[in-house]
Structure formats: C-alpha cells, structure tokens
Amino acid sequence: MDDVNPLSDAEDATLVVRAADGDVRAFEVLARRHGPLMRVYAAKMLGSTLESDDVVQESFLTAWRRLSDLETPARFRPWVTQIITRRALDRIRSRRHHDDVDAVDPAADAVRSPERIVEARLQLDAVWEALDKLPEDQRRCWLLRETAGYSYQEIGEALGLPTSTVRGLLARARRFLLQEMEAWR
Known part of the structure; x- marks a missing residue:
C-alpha cells in the first residue's frame, strides 16, 4: 500500500458510502482512524487488552458486513461503538460460565x-x-x-x-x- 492514501483526509460519511459499495481501502481508513479509540474503549470494558483486540477485530468485521444497515454514514463511530459494546458484553457474560480461576494459576x-x-x-x-x-x-x-x-x-x-x-x-x-x-x- 502507498505511504499516502488519498482517502485518509476524507470524512467518515464519504468513506462509509465508498466502503458500502465495496471499497476495501475506504474501510481500511475507517478502521485505522477509529481502531485505536475502539481498542481503548474495549480494553476498559473488558479489563484485558488481549480480549479487546479480538473484540475490536470481530466488531470491525461485523461492521464491514453490515455497512448497508447504517442509516446515517456520518455516525459510523457511534455505530461501531455499539457493536463493540455488544461484543464486549457477550464476552463478559461468557466468562461467568467458563472461566475457572482456581484451575488456572500461571507463574x-x-x-x-x-x-x-x-x-x-x-x-x-x-x-x-x-x-x-x-x-x-x-x-x-x-x-x-x-x-x-x-x-x-x-x-x-x-x-x-x-x-x-x-x-x-x-x-x-x-x-x-x-x-x-x-x-x-
């Protein structure tokens, strides 16, 4: 990929419309633009940076598949935040049933x-x-x-x-x- 992406200065709404039409580079710009904040947000929710990376990646994949569901392209960030919130809550819920802290005691x-x-x-x-x-x-x-x-x-x-x-x-x-x-x- 080039060092300078001409889409990097485009507004979210423009990138969302292009990405919804199949422009992978436009979605890549959105992911790079919002990914760091989303990782911080997910890490705060989950208390784990390892899980947060997975949640953010899964959420961006969901966003890519469901871009056509986004009614207001300019509201991409809040929309992705909602997806991440749901994924993180699912992770937290699944921990209750499967994590046995007593069985795991790594050095x-x-x-x-x-x-x-x-x-x-x-x-x-x-x-x-x-x-x-x-x-x-x-x-x-x-x-x-x-x-x-x-x-x-x-x-x-x-x-x-x-x-x-x-x-x-x-x-x-x-x-x-x-x-x-x-x-x-």
Missing part, C-alpha cells in the same frame, strides 16, 4: 512482578494527578491526542477550537507534563 513473569505492578500504578497515578492540574482545554486536547489518537483537526472539530489553538494547547500540556513527570524518568 507471573518479570514484567508482572508485584514491584513492577506497584511502580506502574504509582506512575499512572502521577500522570493522572499531573493531568488534573492542567487547564480543562489542555487536558481534553491531550487525552484526545494521546489516548484516542485524534489528529489536530479532529480535536479542533470535537472541541470547537481552531487547529492552531489545539497545537498551542497540546504544546503547553506536553511541556507541563514533562516537568511534572521528570522524577519518573
């Missing part, structure tokens, strides 16, 4: 050692404390960029801000967070 690897887990949690707590100190617009821009993978333009559209303002807010947020997190380097 923890070094990455999962108690010391490493505590350190990671403390570091995460420090990040959240630092984020809480940011002004609201900076925090929202940073979260959309760093956790959801939004572009500057998408952040601007979501928050009703010019792209230049988004760039400035992100620069200030990053500078502040670097200072706050210096002890964790």
Whole structure:
C-alpha cells in the first residue's frame, strides 16, 4: 500500500458510502482512524487488552458486513461503538460460565512482578494527578491526542477550537507534563 492514501483526509460519511459499495481501502481508513479509540474503549470494558483486540477485530468485521444497515454514514463511530459494546458484553457474560480461576494459576513473569505492578500504578497515578492540574482545554486536547489518537483537526472539530489553538494547547500540556513527570524518568 502507498505511504499516502488519498482517502485518509476524507470524512467518515464519504468513506462509509465508498466502503458500502465495496471499497476495501475506504474501510481500511475507517478502521485505522477509529481502531485505536475502539481498542481503548474495549480494553476498559473488558479489563484485558488481549480480549479487546479480538473484540475490536470481530466488531470491525461485523461492521464491514453490515455497512448497508447504517442509516446515517456520518455516525459510523457511534455505530461501531455499539457493536463493540455488544461484543464486549457477550464476552463478559461468557466468562461467568467458563472461566475457572482456581484451575488456572500461571507463574507471573518479570514484567508482572508485584514491584513492577506497584511502580506502574504509582506512575499512572502521577500522570493522572499531573493531568488534573492542567487547564480543562489542555487536558481534553491531550487525552484526545494521546489516548484516542485524534489528529489536530479532529480535536479542533470535537472541541470547537481552531487547529492552531489545539497545537498551542497540546504544546503547553506536553511541556507541563514533562516537568511534572521528570522524577519518573
């Protein structure tokens, strides 16, 4: 595939219509655009990144097959989120009947050692404390960029801000967070 996909700047509605007509590349752009946020969402629901990848992949396959069911192409993201929610809930329900935690007791690897887990949690707590100190617009821009993978333009559209303002807010947020997190380097 080319490094630059001419469809990458297209709006969701345009990509959905093209994908519904069988354009695989258009659907690929949609999956790349929304996949990171959907993985985070599924991981939060399931408590597992391993399962979340499966749920997201299954959900995007379902979305591909059922694109013609989507009445409002511009609402692709909420529609896929609903599919992921249903899949994740199905996974959670199926765990109740099949998972026997007492039967499985694998040894923890070094990455999962108690010391490493505590350190990671403390570091995460420090990040959240630092984020809480940011002004609201900076925090929202940073979260959309760093956790959801939004572009500057998408952040601007979501928050009703010019792209230049988004760039400035992100620069200030990053500078502040670097200072706050210096002890964790």
